[in-house]
Amino acid sequence: xxxxxxxxxxxxxxxxxxxxxxxxxxxxxxxxxxxxxxxxxxxxxxxxxxxxxxxxxxxxxxxxxxxxxxxxxxxxxxxxxxxxxxxxxxxxxxxxxxxxxxxxxxxxxxxxxxxxxxxxxxxxxxxxxxxxxxxxxxxxxxxxxxxxxxxxxxxxxxxxxxxxxxxxxxxxxxxxxxxxxxxxxxxxxxxxxxxxxxxxxxxxxxxxxxxxxxxxxxxxxxxxxxxxxxxxxxxxxxxxxxxxxxxxxxxxxxxxxxxxxxxxxxxxxxxxxxxxxxxxxxxxxxxxxxxxxxxxxxxxxxxxxxxxxxxxxxxxx
Amino acid sequence: xxxxxxxxxxxxxxxxxxxxxxxxxxxxxxxxxxxxxxxxxxxxxxxxxxxxxxxxxxxxxxxxxxxxxxxxxxxxxxxxxxxxxxxxxxxxxxxxxxxxxxxxxxxxxxxxxxxxxxxxxxxxxxxxxxxxxxxxxxxxxxxxxxxxxxxxxxxxxxxxxxxxxxxxxxxxxxxxxxxxxxxxxxxxxxxxxxxxxxxxxxxxxxxxxxxxxxxxxxxxxxxxxxxxxxxxxxxxxxxxxxxxxxxxxxxxxxxxxxxxxxxxxxxxxxxxxxxxxxxxxxxxxxxxxxxxxxxxxxxxxxxxxxxxxxxxxxxxx
Numbered sequence: 001x002x003x004x005x006x007x008x009x010x011x012x013x014x015x016x017x018x019x020x021x022x023x024x025x026x027x028x029x030x031x032x033x034x035x036x037x038x039x040x041x042x043x044x045x046x047x048x049x050x051x052x053x054x055x056x057x058x059x060x061x062x063x064x065x066x067x068x069x070x071x072x073x074x075x076x077x078x079x080x081x082x083x084x085x086x087x088x089x090x091x092x093x094x095x096x097x098x099x100x101x102x103x104x105x106x107x108x109x110x111x112x113x114x115x116x117x118x119x120x121x122x123x124x125x126x127x128x129x130x131x132x133x134x135x136x137x138x139x140x141x142x143x144x145x146x147x148x149x150x151x152x153x154x155x156x157x158x159x160x161x162x163x164x165x166x167x168x169x170x171x172x173x174x175x176x177x178x179x180x181x182x183x184x185x186x187x188x189x190x191x192x193x194x195x196x197x198x199x200x201x202x203x204x205x206x207x208x209x210x211x212x213x214x215x216x217x218x219x220x221x222x223x224x225x226x227x228x229x230x231x232x233x234x235x236x237x238x239x240x241x242x243x244x245x246x247x248x249x250x251x252x253x254x255x256x257x258x259x260x261x262x263x264x265x266x267x268x269x270x271x272x273x274x275x276x277x278x279x280x281x282x283x284x285x286x287x288x289x290x291x292x293x294x295x296x297x298x299x300x301x302x303x304x305x306x307x308x309x310x311x312x313x314x315x316x317x
Numbered sequence: 318x319x320x321x322x323x324x325x326x327x328x329x330x331x332x333x334x335x336x337x338x339x340x341x342x343x344x345x346x347x348x349x350x351x352x353x354x355x356x357x358x359x360x361x362x363x364x365x366x367x368x369x370x371x372x373x374x375x376x377x378x379x380x381x382x383x384x385x386x387x388x389x390x391x392x393x394x395x396x397x398x399x400x401x402x403x404x405x406x407x408x409x410x411x412x413x414x415x416x417x418x419x420x421x422x423x424x425x426x427x428x429x430x431x432x433x434x435x436x437x438x439x440x441x442x443x444x445x446x447x448x449x450x451x452x453x454x455x456x457x458x459x460x461x462x463x464x465x466x467x468x469x470x471x472x473x474x475x476x477x478x479x480x481x482x483x484x485x486x487x488x489x490x491x492x493x494x495x496x497x498x499x500x501x502x503x504x505x506x507x508x509x510x511x512x513x514x515x516x517x518x519x520x521x522x523x524x525x526x527x528x529x530x531x532x533x534x535x536x537x538x539x540x541x542x543x544x545x546x547x548x549x550x551x552x553x554x555x556x557x558x559x560x561x562x563x564x565x566x567x568x569x570x571x572x573x574x575x576x577x578x579x580x581x582x583x584x585x586x587x588x589x590x591x592x593x594x595x596x597x598x599x600x601x602x603x604x605x606x607x608x609x610x611x612x613x614x615x616x617x618x619x620x621x622x623x624x625x626x627x628x629x630x631x632x633x634x
Contacts, residue, residue: 073606082606130471142570151463153572154447154610157603164566167485168559177565177600242485248494249481253459253570255470283494286474289390289399293471 002058004049004066004104005310007111007302008032008041010086015048016303017056017063018310022122024303026056038081038092046101065105067309068098069114073157076108082156107312112159113150114308115298116143119260121311123299128257132250133298134161136243136263139174140182144254148315162186166245181246187218187265190239194221194232201231218265222272237275244279251293252285262298269297319375321366321383321421322627324428324619325349325358327403332365333620334373334380335627339439341620343373355398355409363418382422384626385415386431390474393425399473424629429476430467431625432615433460436577438628440616445574449567450615451478453560453580456491457499461571465632479503483562498563502556504535504582510552511538518548535582539589554592561596568610569602579615586614 002025006015009032016027030048033040045068053060072084079095081087098106109117116133125131125145135141140162144151152158162182163175170179171189183189195213198206205224210216221239224232251259265272277295281287300307319342324331326349333344347365350357362385370377389401396412398404415423426434433450442448442462452458457479461468469475479499480492487496488506500506512530515523522541527533538556541549568576582589594612598604617624 073603130468146463146468147466149464151447151571153603154574155572155603155606155608157606158570158572160569160602163569163602164481165562166482168483168562175600175602245482245485250570252477252480253475253567254468255472255475257471283492285477285480285492286390286470286472289472289474291472 001064002062003310003313004052004063005306005308006045006049006066006068007114007305007309008045008068008070008087009111010071013041013045013048014302014306015045015052016306016310017052017058018307020314022118022307022311024306026052027303027306028052028055032087035088038089038094038097041087042094042097042101045098049102060103063104065107065313066098066102067107067109067114067312068094069109069111069305069309070094071111074108074110075156079106079108081108105313107309109150109309109312110143110152110156111305112141113143113152114312115141115262115300115304116145116159116260116308117150117311117315118300118304118308119262119298120145121315122307123304124260124296125258130254130256131258131260132161132254132256133260133262134247134250136185136187136261136265138186138188140186141263150315161246161250164246164249166242166249181242184242185239185246187263189242190218190221190235190265191216193235193239197221197231197235204231205229206232219268222268226271240275241279244276244283247276247295248280248283251280254293255286256293259293259295260298261295262304266297273297318381319379320627320630321369321380322623322625323362323366323383323385324431324622324626325362325385325387325404326428327388330358330362330365331619331623332362332369333623333627334369334375335624337631339435339624339628341623343369344620344623345369345372349404352405355406355411355414358404359411359414359418362415366419377420380421382424382630383415383419384424384426384431384629385411386426386428386622386626387411388428391425391427392473396423396425398425422630424626426467426626426629427460427469427473428622429458430460430469431629432458432579432617432621433462433476433577433625434467434628434632435617435621435625436579436615437462437575438632439624440621441577441613442575447571447573448575448577449478449571449573450577450579451564451567453502453504453578453582455503455505457503458580467632478563478567481563481566483559483566498559501559502563504580506559507535507538507552507556507582508533510556511549514538514548514552521548522546523549536585539585543588557592558596561593561600564593564612565597565600568597572603573610576610576612577615578612579621583614590614
C-alpha cells in the first residue's frame, strides 16, 4: 500500500507518493495559485495528486490515504486549518474540501510536526523512541514525537521551541515577547549578527563574499570563518552560544533520544553542531547519564513535509 | 484492591495505602535512619508498610503493588536508584531489596514525577490529557504526564524545567549553567530577592515580619506586600516577572491541558498565580486559541509523593 503526502506552502505545493517505509516513489511540484480560494487550492492539489498517481503507473486504489501539511495551526480531528497566514486561511474545513475532490481520507498536520514525524519515522531518528526537531529558518520551528505519536498539546499549538525566552527583556520577537530563542538563533538572527559585525569590520572577508549587507545569507559567516576571517569567527562563536543555550534547555526538558536540527543552516553539518555539542556536554543536566540525547542534523531536507504528511496514517495522531 | 505508596526522603519516610481513585486510606511516617545502608532502609520501609497494612485492618494480599518515590534519578525498568545524594545511594538495586522484604512487586519513580502523576490522576489535573508540574521549592522540580504516561526521556532525567536558561550569562545555578529559571524563580531565589530588597530598605515591614535576614522565608515578601509595603511589592513584581517568563516558555513548548504549580509557595494561591496569568495571557504563543492551558495550584500537598508512587501500576510507565 502507498501513501500520498502533500506539502502545501505559500509559494509551492509539493506532493509525492510514499511507501510505508517512508521512501518517495514519485513526487512533483506546482506553484501555489495566488490569491486563490480554498476550493481552488483543493482542486490544484487533487489534480497534482492524480497526475503523480498516473505518473507512477498506479491507480487511486493503491493509495491508502492522503496527508497534507500546512504552515499554520490545524485542528486534525476536525480537518480544519485554523490559521494559515501565508494562504489567508482562517477556520477553513480544508480536509473535507480535499476529501470531496480526492475520494480519500485526508489528514491535516502542521508542517513542523510533519517534518518531525518524517525524521522520526524515516530519517535521522529512525528507530528512536522520542525525537524533538528544531528547524532553523526564518524563524525556529519545532516538532515533538514521543512513542510513535506527534505531541501537539491541548490546542495543537505545542512545540513552539523558538519562543522560549533565553534573554529576558532582550531582542524583540515577532510573537510579542522579548528575548526569544528564535530572535537569537534563527537563520534570520544569524544574518542580523553577521550584518552587525560587518558594519564594525569593513575589512572582513564577509563583505566580498556577500557583496552587500542586503545579500548576506545564513552561510556568509560560516564561509568566511572557514577562511579564518576573525570577525566571522566571532559571529559564529556568538551564534553558537545562543543556539547551544536554547538546545541545552530543550534537552533538559525532554532528554529526547534524538534532537534533530533541520532547516537551511543544518547543511553546515558538524561545523554547526560540533561546538554546540561541546557546550551541551558541559551544561546538560544529565551529562553524567549513561544514555544521552543524540544531537544530529536532519536527513530528509525539503522532502520531510511530504514524507511526514504521507506517513500520518501509520502513526497514532 | 489497594496500592501502597512510599515517599522516601532524606529526612522522613512516609507511606500510605491508596485506593484506585487516589484516596489515602491510612498513612504513617518515620524518620529516615541516618547513615544507613540500603538494606537497613529497605527493612525500615517494609516494617512501616506492614504496620500500616495492619493498622488499616487489611492483610498483605489486599495490596496489589508498592511504589516508591525517591529524590534522585532512578532506572524504573531495572529497579535501580542511579543517584540519590540525600541517601548516599549510587546504583543501588533498591527495588529488588524491597521486593525481597515485602514479597510484592516494587516500582521506583523520581519524586517530582510521582507528584506530577498524583496531580494528574487524583489532584488538580484529574481527567486531563496532559499535565506539566512545577514545584517551587529549594529548587524547581518538574514532572510531565502525557496520555496516562509519565514522560521521562531516554534516560529518565527529563522534566528539569528549572534548568532552562531565562537570562543567558545571569545568576549562577548549582547545575553549572548560568541564568537558569531555578536561579530566579525557586523559593530560594525569592528569599534572595527579598533579602536584597530589605538591605536597600531598612524601613520595610519585611524587617519586622522576618526579624532578621537569616529568618526570611518564601512568604515574607507576600505577607509584607499584603500590608502594602512598597519594597515587598517590588520584590513580588520582580519575582512574578521571572516566574511568568519561565512558565510562558514551558506553555509555549507543551501547551499542556494543565500546568500545575506545587511546593510551599503554591500556598499563596491566586495571589501568586493571578499576576503570572496576566503575563501568560499576553505572551502565550497560542493566546488566541480556543483551548488554553489551565494554570492551577497543586491540590495534594505533601501527600502527592505517596499517591503518585502508589498509583504507578495503574498507569503505563
